[in-house]
Amino acid sequence: xxEFISRMLGKESASSKTVxxxxxxxxxxxxxxxxxxxxxxxxxxxxxxxxxNYMEIDEAALEFNLLQDDNEVALVANIPVxxxxxxxxxxx
Amino acid sequence: xGEIIVVxxxxxxxxxxxxxxxxxxxxxxxxxKVVLVDTDIGLRNLDVVMGLxxxxxxxxxxxxxxxxxxxxxxxxxxxxxxxxLLPAAQTKDKSSVSPEQMETLAKELKEExxxxxxxxxxxxxQGFRNAIAGADRAVVVCTPEVSAVRDADRIIGLxxxxxxxxxxxxxxxxxxxxxxxxxxxxxxxxLDILAIELIGVVPEDESIVISTNRGEPAVLDxxxxxxEAYRRITRRIKGEEVALMNLDVPSGLMDKLKKLVxxx
Numbered sequence: 001x002x003e004f005i006s007r008m009l010g011k012e013s014a015s016s017k018t019v020x021x022x023x024x025x026x027x028x029x030x031x032x033x034x035x036x037x038x039x040x041x042x043x044x045x046x047x048x049x050x051x052x053n054y055m056e057i058d059e060a061a062l063e064f065n066l067l068q069d070d071n072e073v074a075l076v077a078n079i080p081v082x083x084x085x086x087x088x089x090x091x092x
Numbered sequence: 093x094g095e096i097i098v099v100x101x102x103x104x105x106x107x108x109x110x111x112x113x114x115x116x117x118x119x120x121x122x123x124x125k126v127v128l129v130d131t132d133i134g135l136r137n138l139d140v141v142m143g144l145x146x147x148x149x150x151x152x153x154x155x156x157x158x159x160x161x162x163x164x165x166x167x168x169x170x171x172x173x174x175x176x177l178l179p180a181a182q183t184k185d186k187s188s189v190s191p192e193q194m195e196t197l198a199k200e201l202k203e204e205x206x207x208x209x210x211x212x213x214x215x216x217x218q219g220f221r222n223a224i225a226g227a228d229r230a231v232v233v234c235t236p237e238v239s240a241v242r243d244a245d246r247i248i249g250l251x252x253x254x255x256x257x258x259x260x261x262x263x264x265x266x267x268x269x270x271x272x273x274x275x276x277x278x279x280x281x282x283l284d285i286l287a288i289e290l291i292g293v294v295p296e297d298e299s300i301v302i303s304t305n306r307g308e309p310a311v312l313d314x315x316x317x318x319x320e321a322y323r324r325i326t327r328r329i330k331g332e333e334v335a336l337m338n339l340d341v342p343s344g345l346m347d348k349l350k351k352l353v354x355x356x
Contacts, residue, residue: 015274020238021281027238028245028285 029066040066047077056082094125094202097209097329098227100251102243104214106235107264110300110310112211113141114319115231117309118326120175124206127166127176129197131223132213133188136180143170143307144177153181156193162200171312176205186218191225198226207329216250224251230259231291231329236266236277245286260291262325267296268339279336292325294318295339 030037044064051057063078099112109132116128130138133153139145150165155178162178169175181188201208212223224230230251234244244261251259263282270276279293297318303310310319311326317337324334 017271017274017277017281020277021285024238024241024285027242031242031246032249 033066040064051079053085055084058082094205095207095229096198096202096227097207097229097231098212098224098256099209099231099233100212100220100223100247101214101233101240102216102247103234103240106233106240107294108214108233109137109141109211110304111231111233111262111264111294111322112138112209113309114311114322115326115329116207116209117142117169117172117175118311118322119207119209119329120169120172121312122326122330123174125174125204126207126209127178127201127205129178129201129208129210130180131189131194131210131219133180133219134182134185135213136182138211139167139177139179140307141304142177142309144179145307148179151179151181153184153188156189156197162197162204186213186222189222191221194222194225196226201226216246220247220250221254224254224256227256230256231262232259232286232288233262233264234282234286235264236271236282241277241282241285248286248288259288261286261288262291263293265296266293266339268341272341291328292321293336293339294321294325295337 044062047064048057048059048062058080061080063076065076067074067076097115099108099115101108109130112128116126120126128138128142129152130136131152132138136151139148144167147167150160152165154160155162155165165178166176167179169177198208210223210227213219232244232247232251234240248259261283263279266279267276271278279290283290295317297310297316299313299316300310300318303313303316303319309322310316311322313319321337324337327334
């Protein structure tokens with residue numbers, strides 16, 4: 001009921017400016033890092049290739065993102081390891 | 093020794109030319125010797141905004157390519173004897189001028205004028221590189237829209253890469269009643285994203301359309317809100333500390349009701 005009154009009086013939960021700001025924040029992460037989605041994808045594939053030399057990873061569960069906090073953009077990867085490869089473990 | 097200020101934005105249609113015309117006219121009205129330079133070769137418009145389109149003989153490309161002397165190409169303003177326009181060529185393209193030629197021109201303009209206001213074309217290609225070539229300072233114009241803010245961000249990055257540090261921001265065409273409703277990004281939202289210093293906020297104003305129709309910059313119209321905003325920007329460019337205009341919309345019955353119910 002209170003929500004209904006709020007809405008009637010024009011106090012919407014997500015104003016369009018909030019949407020605009022959030023969309024801008026996300027798009028600028030990519031713009032500022034000047035990395036296109038295609039390049040990000042290539043980087044991801046290369047990374048998977050290199051890591052796969054050493055360990056078996058769960059590619060389906062792999063998370064790979066450019067994140068921004070304040071004035072910094074970070075490449076954050078969460079790569080679940082299934083098991084180490086025996087030959088590399090033996091060499092070490 | 094004068095100063096070269098480039099007015100840029102990335103996105104088209106946000107008000108670069110109007111801003112250039114008003115800042116230039118404002119500085120001239122304050123007694124400075126000013127030249128407005130239109131670098132939008134092929135799409136010149138500063139001449140019509142200033143109401144000087146019938147007086148053009150030579151243009152920017154004639155000067156940079158040595159077809160005429162700078163003095164021959166400068167058009168005297170109708171209103172101020174200390175205000176001049178260097179128009180862009182209309183039948184050539186952006187590649188008819190090089191950044192090196194613009195740097196040479198900038199040096200010449202600095203000898204002659206207190207301020208040269210460079211109106212930059214939209215885009216980030218050669219026209220942009222020409223416009224910023226000899227500049228000492230940059231002003232970025234942006235409207236409170238996602239597309240304009242995004243392009244402004246890109247331009248700020250490019251300006252810094254070109255060693256034009258500390259560009260100043262003008263937020264143009266803000267609509268206070270939409271901001272109040274939460275349907276338009278506010279000054280603080282945009283500053284939060286772009287993280288540069290603000291030099292002015294210009295409200296959306298019908299008087300800009302009228303003044304452009306007439307070829308009379310709004311900065312001279314004492315009754316115009318946008319004109320008042322430009323007068324304040326002009327003073328800030330000269331280094332004065334000037335408060336932002338009050339853009340609050342008067343509260344109506346609905347607002348009073350909301351306040352009463354405790355929703356505001």
